[in-house]
Amino acid sequence: xxxxxxxxxxxxxxxxxxIDRGLVSAxxxxxxxxxxSRDFVCEIRNRNDQIAEVVLRPRxxxxxxxxxxxxxxxxxxxMDFALREKIDGKTSGVxxxxxxxxxxxxxxxxxxPQGIFGDAVEEAKPESMFKILGTPRF
Amino acid sequence: xxxxxxxxxxxxxxxxxxxxxxFRFTRLNGKELLVNEAGEFLFVPxxxxxxxxxxxLDTDSALYQDLKAKQFLYDxxxxxxxxxxxxxxxxxxxxxxGGTKLHIFVVxxxxxxxxxxxxxxxxxxxxxxxxxxxxxxxxxxxMMMDSPAPAVTLEFQGGEPLLAFDVIxxxxxxxxxxxxxxxxxxxxxxxxxxxxxxxxxxxxxxxEGVKVSTSLDGPAFLHNKNRPRPGHNSYxxxxxxxxxxxxxxxxESVAAxxxxxxxxxxxxxxxxxxxxxxxxxSIFLRPISPYGFAVKTRHRTGYxxxxxxxxxxxxxxxxxxxxxxxxxxxxxxxxxLLTKILTPxxxxxxxxxSPAGEAWSVLVYNYDxxxxxxxxxxxxxxxxxxxxxxGNVHKDTRRSLFTGxxxxxLFQASCNQALAGCSDCAFxxxxxxxxxxxxxTQGDMYGHRPTSGFCARNMEVIKHLFSFIEENDRxxxxxxxxxITGKPLTEEVVECA
Numbered sequence: 001x002x003x004x005x006x007x008x009x010x011x012x013x014x015x016x017x018x019i020d021r022g023l024v025s026a027x028x029x030x031x032x033x034x035x036x037s038r039d040f041v042c043e044i045r046n047r048n049d050q051i052a053e054v055v056l057r058p059r060x061x062x063x064x065x066x067x068x069x070x071x072x073x074x075x076x077x078x079m080d081f082a083l084r085e086k087i088d089g090k091t092s093g094v095x096x097x098x099x100x101x102x103x104x105x106x107x108x109x110x111x112x113p114q115g116i117f118g119d120a121v122e123e124a125k126p127e128s129m130f131k132i133l134g135t136p137r138f
Numbered sequence: 139x140x141x142x143x144x145x146x147x148x149x150x151x152x153x154x155x156x157x158x159x160x161f162r163f164t165r166l167n168g169k170e171l172l173v174n175e176a177g178e179f180l181f182v183p184x185x186x187x188x189x190x191x192x193x194x195l196d197t198d199s200a201l202y203q204d205l206k207a208k209q210f211l212y213d214x215x216x217x218x219x220x221x222x223x224x225x226x227x228x229x230x231x232x233x234x235x236g237g238t239k240l241h242i243f244v245v246x247x248x249x250x251x252x253x254x255x256x257x258x259x260x261x262x263x264x265x266x267x268x269x270x271x272x273x274x275x276x277x278x279x280x281m282m283m284d285s286p287a288p289a290v291t292l293e294f295q296g297g298e299p300l301l302a303f304d305v306i307x308x309x310x311x312x313x314x315x316x317x318x319x320x321x322x323x324x325x326x327x328x329x330x331x332x333x334x335x336x337x338x339x340x341x342x343x344x345x346e347g348v349k350v351s352t353s354l355d356g357p358a359f360l361h362n363k364n365r366p367r368p369g370h371n372s373y374x375x376x377x378x379x380x381x382x383x384x385x386x387x388x389x390e391s392v393a394a395x396x397x398x399x400x401x402x403x404x405x406x407x408x409x410x411x412x413x414x415x416x417x418x419x420s421i422f423l424r425p426i427s428p429y430g431f432a433v434k435t436r437h438r439t440g441y442x443x444x445x446x447x448x449x450x451x452x453x454x455x456x457x458x459x460x461x462x463x464x465x466x467x468x469x470x471x472x473x474x475l476l477t478k479i480l481t482p483x484x485x486x487x488x489x490x491x492s493p494a495g496e497a498w499s500v501l502v503y504n505y506d507x508x509x510x511x512x513x514x515x516x517x518x519x520x521x522x523x524x525x526x527x528x529g530n531v532h533k534d535t536r537r538s539l540f541t542g543x544x545x546x547x548l549f550q551a552s553c554n555q556a557l558a559g560c561s562d563c564a565f566x567x568x569x570x571x572x573x574x575x576x577x578x579t580q581g582d583m584y585g586h587r588p589t590s591g592f593c594a595r596n597m598e599v600i601k602h603l604f605s606f607i608e609e610n611d612r613x614x615x616x617x618x619x620x621x622i623t624g625k626p627l628t629e630e631v632v633e634c635a
C-alpha cells in the first residue's frame with residue numbers, strides 16, 4: 001500500500017480508504033473518483049484535518065472481487081492527479097503565455113487578451129520571447 | 139588559525155536549474171508517457187514525473203537532454219526555443235483556420251435501400267417532396283460560399299443523392315460559377331450506393347470533376363445482409379458501380395467506406411480481404427453511428443464498444459499483414475491518429491477535432507433548408523430532436539447561424555481542453571470533443587468520459603498505436619509511416635515480410 005493511503009475495515013460490498021490530505025488534495029480525490037464512477041459510487045468525507053475517507057461501493061450488486069487491486073488502482077490514480085496538480089502549478093503561467101502567443105499570431109483572437117501577457121524578465125531583453133504583438137486587424 | 143564553517147546558505151538546496159513546460163502524462167506498458175502541448179511525446183522510465191516535479195532529475199543525464207529536446211523542460215540554454223513551441227502549438231490547431239470547409243448538401247431523403255443501420259429516415263424512391271428545391275439550393279450555395287475558407291468541399295448526400303440527379307445538375311454549375319467569382323477552390327464529392335448509377339451520370343461526373351464515395355461493407359453475404367434492397371443485390375450493384383465508375387472517372391476518384399454492424403464483428407479479415415480484392419488502398423474500420431434510424435434497430439445492429447475494439451485490432455493486425463505481404467492498404471482511422479501523434483499537423487477529419495468540427499468545420503444543408511452542425515446532428519433531427527439545428531438557409535445568414543443559441547451551446551462543449559476527464563488526459567492533443575455524440579448517447583453535450591463510447595474507443599485505439607510506437611518494430615513503423623506520408627511501401631518492407 002502506498003504511503004498516501006491505507007485500507008480500513010474489509011467489507012464485501014464496499015472498499016474504504018484513508019487518504020492523507022497533506023499528500024492528496026480534495027480535487028485530486030475528486031478527479032480519481034470521477035474515473036472510478038463507471039463501476040463505483042464514490043463517497044469522500046473528511047475524517048479530520050489530516051485524513052480523508054474514500055468509500056467505493058460497486059454499482060452492480062456483485063460484491064467486490066479484488067479489493068486490494070482496486071485500492072491500489074485508486075491510490076495510484078489519486079497520486080497521479082496529485083502529480084498533475086504539481087505540474088499544473090509549475091506550468092500554468094507559461095501555458096497561458098504559450099497559448100496566448102500561439103493564437104495571437106494566428107490572428108484568431110477577436111478581443112485583446114486581458115491581463116499582462118509576458119515575462120517581465122524576458123521582455124526586458126532586446127530579443128524578448130513573449131511579446132504579444134496585439135491583435136491583428138484585417 | 140581559526141577554522142570556520144561555510145555560511146548556512148552553502149548547504150541549502152541548489153537553485154533549480156531547469157523549469158518545467160506544460161505537459162500531461164499517463165502510464166503505459168510499464169513506462170510513463172509524457173505529451174506536451176504541441177502533441178510531442180516521450181516514453182520515460184517510471185518515476186521520471188516525480189523527479190521532474192521535485193526537481194531532482196539529474197541534469198547531466200541523457201534523459202534530461204531528451205526532455206529538453208522535446209520541450210518538456212527548459213533551462214538557460216534552451217529558453218529561446220519557447221517561441222518555436224508556440225509555433226508548434228499553432229500548427230497543431232491549424233484545422234481552425236479558414237472557417238467551414240466541408241458543406242454537405244442533402245439533396246433528397248429518397249432511397250431504394252432499407253439498411254437497418256441507416257441513420258436517416260429514408261423516404262420511398264418516388265416521393266419528390268423530399269428533394270431539395272432550386273430556391274433552397276441557391277440559398278445553400280450562397281451560404282457555403284460565404285465561408286471564409288479559400289477551399290471548400292461540396293458533398294452530396296441523401297437518402298440516395300443519385301435519385302435526385304436533376305438537383306445535383308442544378309447545383310454543380312451554380313456552385314462552380316460562384317466559386318470562380320469568390321476565387322475559391324471547389325471539390326465536389328457524391329456519396330452514393332451506386333445502385334442506380336448510369337454511364338450518362340458518370341460521364342457528367344467525369345466532365346465536372348466529381349469524385350464518388352460509396353459503401354462497401356465487406357463480402358457479398360455481409361454487404362447484402364447489412365444493406366437490403368429489392369432484389370437482394372446491393373453488393374452486386376455496388377461492385378458493378380465501382381467498376382464502371384473507375385472505368386470512367388479513374389481509380390483515384392472512387393472511394394469506399396464500410397460500417398461495422400454486429401454481423402461484421404466476426405469477419406474483420408474477410409472485410410479487409412474484400413477491399414484488397416477490389417483493389418482499394420484504404421479502408422476505414424468505422425463503428426456504427428448511434429444516431430437516427432440506427433437507434434431503432436440497435437438491438438439487431440448495435441454492440442458494445444469493447445467488441446468493436448476487438449474487431450478494430452483484429453482488422454488492423456490483418457491490414458498490417460497484408461501490407462507486409464506487399465499490398466499497400468491503409469486503415470484510415472489509424473492514419474488520422476498517427477498523423478496527429480507523429481507529425482506536427484492536425485487533420486481535416488472533422489470527427490476528431492478540438493474545438494469540435496461540428497459547425498466549425500462542417501455544415502449540413504438539409505433538403506428543406508435547415509442547417510445542421512453535422513451529419514449526425516441531422517440524423518438526430520430525423521429522430522425529432524432539433525437541438526443542433528442551427529437555422530435555415532431561407533431565414534439565416536452565416537453570422538446568425540454561428541451566433542444563435544444552438545451554436546453557442548454547442549461551442550461551449552466543443553473544447554476537450556475544458557472537459558472533465560479530458561482536461562488532464564495525456565491524449566488530449568490527439569483526441570477530440572464530440573458534443574453531438576455525447577448528447578445522443580448520454581443526453582448531455584459535455585458527456586461523462588468514464589462511460590463514454592467515444593472516450594473508450596479513442597483511449598484504447600491511441601494506447602494501441604502507442605504500443606506500436608513504443609515497440610518500434612522496424613517493418614511495422616515503416617508501414618505506418620507510409621500511410622502517414624502517402625508514400626508507397628518501400629521494397630525493403632516487402633522483402634522483410
